Amino acid sequence: MNVENVLYERFGFAAFRPGQRETIESVLSGQHTLSMLPTGTGKSLCYQLPACLLPGTVLIVSPLLSLMQDQVEQLKMRGEKRVIALNSFLQYEEKTAALANLSRYKFIFLSPEMLQLPHVIGALCPLTVSLFVVDEAHCISQWGYDFRPDYRLLGDVRHELGSPLTLALTATATEKVRQDIIEGLHLTEVKKWVFSVNRPNIALQVEMLQNQVDKHRRLIELVTFFKKPGIVYFSGRKATEEAVIQLKQAGIIRAAYYHGGMEADDRLLIQHQFLKGELDVVCATSAFGMGINKENVRFVIHYHMPPQIESYLQEIGRAGRDGNPSIAVLLYAYGDESRHEFIAEMEFPDDGQVRQLAEYSVSPRDIQPSLSETQERFAVHYKREANKKSLNAAVYMKEKRDHLLARKAEKRNEMVTWILSTNCRRANYMHLFNEKPIKQPHCCDCCRSIDLSIYKSESVSRRSEEQLNWRNMLAQLLPGK
Amino acid sequence: MRCLEAVIVNAIKAVEGERTSSSVYHLLKGKKSAQTIQDAHLYRLTKWFHTAPFLTLSSFETMMNGLIKKAYITGDLQRPFVTQEGVEKMNRLFQQTGSFNELSGWHFSGAASVFFSRMQLLVQVASHLAYSDSSYYPVTRDDRILEWVKRYLTYMPCSKKELSPRLYGELDCLFQQLQERPECIVIRFSGHKQTGKTIAQAAERLEMEETEYWFRFLHALHSMIKHITESGPRTPLLQAVLMDIHDPLTLTISARQTADYLKKTMTIDQIAASRRLKKATIEDHIVELALNDPSFSIRPFIEEEKEAAVIEAARRVSNRQLKPLKEKLPDHSYFQIRLVLAKESGKSV
Numbered sequence: 001m002n003v004e005n006v007l008y009e010r011f012g013f014a015a016f017r018p019g020q021r022e023t024i025e026s027v028l029s030g031q032h033t034l035s036m037l038p039t040g041t042g043k044s045l046c047y048q049l050p051a052c053l054l055p056g057t058v059l060i061v062s063p064l065l066s067l068m069q070d071q072v073e074q075l076k077m078r079g080e081k082r083v084i085a086l087n088s089f090l091q092y093e094e095k096t097a098a099l100a101n102l103s104r105y106k107f108i109f110l111s112p113e114m115l116q117l118p119h120v121i122g123a124l125c126p127l128t129v130s131l132f133v134v135d136e137a138h139c140i141s142q143w144g145y146d147f148r149p150d151y152r153l154l155g156d157v158r159h160e161l162g163s164p165l166t167l168a169l170t171a172t173a174t175e176k177v178r179q180d181i182i183e184g185l186h187l188t189e190v191k192k193w194v195f196s197v198n199r200p201n202i203a204l205q206v207e208m209l210q211n212q213v214d215k216h217r218r219l220i221e222l223v224t225f226f227k228k229p230g231i232v233y234f235s236g237r238k239a240t241e242e243a244v245i246q247l248k249q250a251g252i253i254r255a256a257y258y259h260g261g262m263e264a265d266d267r268l269l270i271q272h273q274f275l276k277g278e279l280d281v282v283c284a285t286s287a288f289g290m291g292i293n294k295e296n297v298r299f300v301i302h303y304h305m306p307p308q309i310e311s312y313l314q315e316i317g318r319a320g321r322d323g324n325p326s327i328a329v330l331l332y333a334y335g336d337e338s339r340h341e342f343i344a345e346m347e348f349p350d351d352g353q354v355r356q357l358a359e360y361s362v363s364p365r366d367i368q369p370s371l372s373e374t375q376e377r378f379a380v381h382y383k384r385e386a387n388k389k390s391l392n393a394a395v396y397m398k399e400k401r402d403h404l405l406a407r408k409a410e411k412r413n414e415m416v417t418w419i420l421s422t423n424c425r426r427a428n429y430m431h432l433f434n435e436k437p438i439k440q441p442h443c444c445d446c447c448r449s450i451d452l453s454i455y456k457s458e459s460v461s462r463r464s465e466e467q468l469n470w471r472n473m474l475a476q477l478l479p480g481k
Numbered sequence: 482m483r484c485l486e487a488v489i490v491n492a493i494k495a496v497e498g499e500r501t502s503s504s505v506y507h508l509l510k511g512k513k514s515a516q517t518i519q520d521a522h523l524y525r526l527t528k529w530f531h532t533a534p535f536l537t538l539s540s541f542e543t544m545m546n547g548l549i550k551k552a553y554i555t556g557d558l559q560r561p562f563v564t565q566e567g568v569e570k571m572n573r574l575f576q577q578t579g580s581f582n583e584l585s586g587w588h589f590s591g592a593a594s595v596f597f598s599r600m601q602l603l604v605q606v607a608s609h610l611a612y613s614d615s616s617y618y619p620v621t622r623d624d625r626i627l628e629w630v631k632r633y634l635t636y637m638p639c640s641k642k643e644l645s646p647r648l649y650g651e652l653d654c655l656f657q658q659l660q661e662r663p664e665c666i667v668i669r670f671s672g673h674k675q676t677g678k679t680i681a682q683a684a685e686r687l688e689m690e691e692t693e694y695w696f697r698f699l700h701a702l703h704s705m706i707k708h709i710t711e712s713g714p715r716t717p718l719l720q721a722v723l724m725d726i727h728d729p730l731t732l733t734i735s736a737r738q739t740a741d742y743l744k745k746t747m748t749i750d751q752i753a754a755s756r757r758l759k760k761a762t763i764e765d766h767i768v769e770l771a772l773n774d775p776s777f778s779i780r781p782f783i784e785e786e787k788e789a790a791v792i793e794a795a796r797r798v799s800n801r802q803l804k805p806l807k808e809k810l811p812d813h814s815y816f817q818i819r820l821v822l823a824k825e826s827g828k829s830v
Contacts, residue, residue: 069622077616094624256682265621266679272618273676468686470656470663477608477672478649 003028006052007045011078017041019195023167024049027131031191032166034137034181038197039171039317042293044071047133047167051106056128059161060109062135063148065089068109070291075107082106086114099123112150113377115157129164134185137168138310141180142407144173145310149381155186171317172197172310175434197313197433201320203455204425204444205329215331219243219303220250222329227457228280230299231289233306233315235339237261240283243303247281258284286311295322299455302330307340308411309418309429325442327455332419337412344408348401349375357383358394422446482553485692486544487574488529490553494563494571495524499802502558506541509533511590515765519819522772522826527587532699534590578693583660583704592726593702598626599633599722601670601677604648606630608672611645620671638717651716655708661701662687665694739766740774749782764816771823779824783817791821 003024007013016024023035023046037043051058062068068085075083082105084098102108102123114120138144140151158166168181182190209215219232234240240257247255256279258270267287273279275294282288286306300319306312312330320326349357349371356362357379364376371379379397386396418428425444427437442450482490492505500520507517511531521530545561548554553567563571598621605620619627639647656663664687671677678686684694709719742752749767753760770777779788794809806818 073618073622077618256679262679266681268618268620268622269671269677269679272620272671275618276674276676278676468664468668470667471653473664473667473670474649474652474656477604477667477670477675478645478652479611480646480649 003049003053006049010052011045011049019193020045020049022193023169026191026193027165027167028053030165032187032189033191033193034168034170034178034187035193035195036170036173036178036197037193037195038199039314041195043135043169043171044074046169047131048075048107050131050167054130056130057103057105058107058131058133059124059129059164060107060133060135061112061115061151061154062109063112063139063146063151064136064290065111066287067135067291068111072107072109074291074293080106083109085109086120087111088113102127112148112154116150116153121157121160124161129161132158132161132164132166134166134168134181137170137181137185138173138177140184141173141177142404143180144170144177145308145411147404147407149378152184155184158185172313172433174432196430196435198426198430198435198438199317199320200440201323201325202316203325203327203442203450204316205327205450206419206425206445207329207331209331209333211333215303215333216243216246218331219301220246220252222299222301223247223252223255223281224250225452225457226327226455227298229274229277229294229297230281230301231297231315231318232281232283232301232303233288234283234285235304235306235343237285239303240285243283247283252280254278254280256282258282258288260285260287286315289315289318292318293321294318296324297321298324298326300326300328302328304339305330305332305336305415305419307344307408308415309432310411312415313429325454327450327452330419337416340412341409344405344412346372347374347378348405349379349397351398353379354394354397354401358386358392358397482570482574483690483692484574484578484696485533486548486553487571487578488533488696489541489544490548490563490567490571491575492524492526492529493554493561494568495526496520497562498560500524502541502545502561503538506536506538509541510536511586515768515819518769518772519823519826521587523822528581528584530586531590532584532586532696578697579660579700581696581700583707584696584700585703585707586699589703589706590699592706592723593699595626595726596706596723597669597702598623599629599726600719602626602630603633603722604670605672606634607644607648608670610641612673614673617673620677633721637721644718648718651719655705655712655716655719658708659701659704661697661704663701665698665701666705669698736766736769739763740770743767743770764819768816768819768823771820772827775827777824779820782820783813787813787817788821788824791818792825795822795825 019037019041023033026033027050047058065087072083072085084105139146139148166185209218237259240259244255244257256270274282297319300316316328353367356367364371364379382397382400383393386393421428424447496504504520508521508526508530509532511534521527545558552564553570554561555564556562601620609617668683669677684691709716709723739752749760749763753763771779794806798805
C-alpha cells in the first residue's frame with residue numbers, strides 16, 4: 001500500500017504538506033530520522049501515518065501534558081481507540097491498570113519523567129516498539145529554547161528499550177541544536193530533513209510605541225481593522241483579562257482570554273469556542289495554541305515580545321495554516337524585555353529554596369515557599385545529577401541555574417536585536433537557522449511598508465448578541481425527532 | 482456587596498462570638514473535619530457547606546479584611562461580629578438574588594460537580610447524535626466521566642434516536658419547576674454548532690456579578706438534584722445520571738469504613754488497632770455518623786441518663802462551646818458530649 005492511499009483513506013487528505021512525505025518515507029525505510037518542519041505543517045501525521053503500516057507499538061515522548069492530551073484527543077476523534085497517555089497526573093490505580101495492559105495500545109504517549117521510573121521501563125521492555133518518537137526534540141538542548149533537563153536522559157532510555165527506530169521532530173532547531181538532538185539521543189546514522197522555517201504567507205510587522213497606553217490604543221485599532229479570527233499574545237495572565245475588557249468596550253464582543261491560571265474545563269471551552277469560530281479574538285499567554293489545529297487564523301499580534309525568536313516563530317506560525325495571506329504584528333515599547341528577566345528567574349528555585357533542598361534535604365514537595373512545576377523539575381533533576389557526580393548539590397544547582405539564566409538572557413537579546421534591526425526581518429530570522437535570504441512580496445515592514453488593506457476585515461458587522469431564552473437554547477441543542 | 486461577601490456575612494452572623502472567621506472559611510471550603518461538619522449542623526449552615534471550593538485562605542482573609550474596613554464586620558478575624566449595616570447590606574443583596582432556598586451544600590455538593598460534568602457531556606453527546614454530527618471534541622477530559630457516558634449509552638432506557646427528545650422533555654419539565662433561572666445551567670451546555678460558556682462568560686452574558694452567578698448556578702444544580710431524587714419515575718434518564726453518585730448519607734469514606742466495623746460489633750479500640758488509626762479519629766467518625774444517620778444508635782457509647790444530662794446541660798449553657806459544658810459534666814468524656822450534641826443537631830437537619 002502506498003503512503004498516498006493511506007493518507008487519503010485513513011486521514012482524508014488528498015496531498016501531503018511540505019516535508020511530511022520525506023519524513024514518512026524516511027521512517028518507513030527504517031532510517032533514524034530527524035525532521036525539522038515549520039510550525040503549522042502537521043508534524044503529528046509524520047508518526048501517525050507510519051503507525052498504520054508498522055506492526056508494533058509507537059511511543060511518543062512529549063514535554064507538555066496539554067500537548068499530549070490534544071494529540072490523544074485528535075487520534076480518538078479519528079476513531080483510534082488504542083491510545084493512552086502516561087503522565088504524573090494519572091491516579092495511582094489508573095496508572096497501575098494501564099501499565100499492566102500496555103500491549104493493548106498502539107500509541108503510548110509519555111512525559112520524560114515517566115521514562116525515569118524503572119517500573120515504567122520494565123513495562124515497556126516486553127513490547128515491540130516499532131517507532132520511538134521524540135516530539136519537540138529541541139527540548140533536549142540547552143541551546144534550544146525551552147530546555148527540559150529530563151530530555152537529556154532520553155538517550156539512555158532509548159538504549160534500555162533496545163534502541164528502536166527513532167523519529168525526532170521539531171519546528172525550530174538551529175544547526176547547533178540539531179547536533180545536540182542527535183548526540184543526546186545517541187543516534188549514529190541519521191537521515192536529516194530540514195525544511196525552511198519561512199512561512200511565506202505570513203507578513204511581518206514591528207511597531208515601536210512610546211508606552212503601554214499607546215500600545216493599548218494601537219491594539220484596539222489593529223484588532224478592529226484586521227480580518228478575524230486572530231490571537232493576541234501577552235506575557236502575563238492579568239494583561240490578557242484587561243485587554244479583553246478593553247476590546248469589548250471597543251465593540252469587539254467576541255473576545256475571550258486564555259491563560260494557565262484558569263480551570264482546565266474553562267480552558268477547554270475557550271479552545272472549542274475558538275475552533276468552532278465562535279470567537280473573533282483570543283487574548284492569551286503562551287499557554288494557548290500548542291496542538292490547536294485551526295486553519296484560518298488571520299493574524300497574530302504580540303502585545304508583549306516573546307522571550308526568544310523560536311517562541312516568536314512558533315506563535316506567529318499559528319496564523320495562515322490554510323496558506324492564505326496572514327499577518328504578524330509585534331508591538332514594542334522600550335524596556336518590554338525586562339518583563340522576561342523577571343519571568344525567567346521565576347522558573348528556577350531561588351537561593352533559599354536551593355539551600356533547603358541541598359543542605360537540609362527537604363523533599364521538593366515540602367519546600368517553602370512551594371516550588372512551581374518547572375522549578376521542581378529543575379530541582380529534582382540537578383540534585384540527582386549532583387549526587388551521581390558526588391558534587392556539592394547547592395553549588396551545582398546554582399551553577400546550572402546561573403548558566404541557564406545567562407542563556408536565556410542571550411536569547412532575549414537576540415530577540416531585541418531582531419526587533420530593533422532595520423534589515424529584512426524574514427532574512428534575519430532565516431539567518432539564525434543558516435538559511436539564505438529570499439525575496440518575496442508582502443514580506444516585512446523593513447523591506448517595504450506592508451499594505452495592511454490586504455488584511456482588512458471586509459464586513460464591519462457589529463453583531464449584537466441575541467436574547468437569551470433557555471427553552472430556545474435547549475430546543476436548539478436537543479431537537480425532537 | 483458581592484454575593485460571596487453576603488454569604489460570608491451571613492455565616493459570620495451565625496457563629497459570631499463563638500467561632501473564629503476561619504471556621505467559616507472551612508465551612509465554605511467544605512473541609513471534612515469533625516469540627517467543621519459539626520459546626521455546620523450546630524449553626525444551621527449546612528446549605529453553605531462546600532459551596533465555595535475555589536476559595537483560598539488568603540483570598541478569604543482579604544475579603545474579610547475588606548468587610549471589616551467597610552464596617553460590615555467589627556472585631557477581628559479571631560472574633561468577628563456583624564454590624565447592623567452589614568446585616569442590612571446582606572439582606573438587600575439576598576432580596577435581589579433570592580435566598581437560595583434549595584441550595585443544599587451538605588447533601589449535594591459532593592454529587593453536584595460530578596452530576597454536572599456528566600449531564601454536560603450527555604447533552605453534548607445527545608445533541609451530536611441528533612444532528613448526526615459524529616466528529617467533535619468532548620467537553621471534558623476526565624476519563625472517568627468519558628467512561629461513564631460510554632456505559633450510560635449502552636444501558637440507557639431508550640434508543641439513541643430517542644435520547645435527544647427525551648432528554649429535552651425531562652430537562653424542560655425540571656426547569657419549569659426550578660426556583661432559579663434555567664439559563665444559569667443551559668448557557669453552560671455544549672452541543673452541535675454551539676459551545677458552552679465558561680463561568681466568567683456566563684456571568685457576563687447574564688449580566689450578573691460573578692459570584693452571584695456562581696451561587697445561582699449551584700442553586701439551580703442542587704434544585705435539579707432534589708427534584709430528580711423526589712420525582713423519580715418522571716425523569717428516568719436524569720435519575721440514571723444521578724444514580725450511582727448521589728448518596729443521601731454524606732459521609733467521608735473513612736467514616737463509612739468505621740461504620741462497617743461497628744456493624745461487626747467491634748469496639749472503638751479494636752477498630753483503631755485494626756485500622757492503625759488513633760482512637761480520637763475513630764471517635765470523630767462516630768460523631769460524624771451520629772450527625773448524619775438518623776438510625777445510628779449512640780447507646781453503645783453512652784447510657785441514657787448520661788445522654789439526658791448532656792441535653793439538659795446544653796439547654797442551660799447557651800454558648801455552644803464544649804469547654805463550659807465539660808465543666809458542668811465532669812464525669813463525661815469530651816467524646817460523649819460531642820456525640821450527644823451531634824445526635825441532637827442531626828435530628829434537626
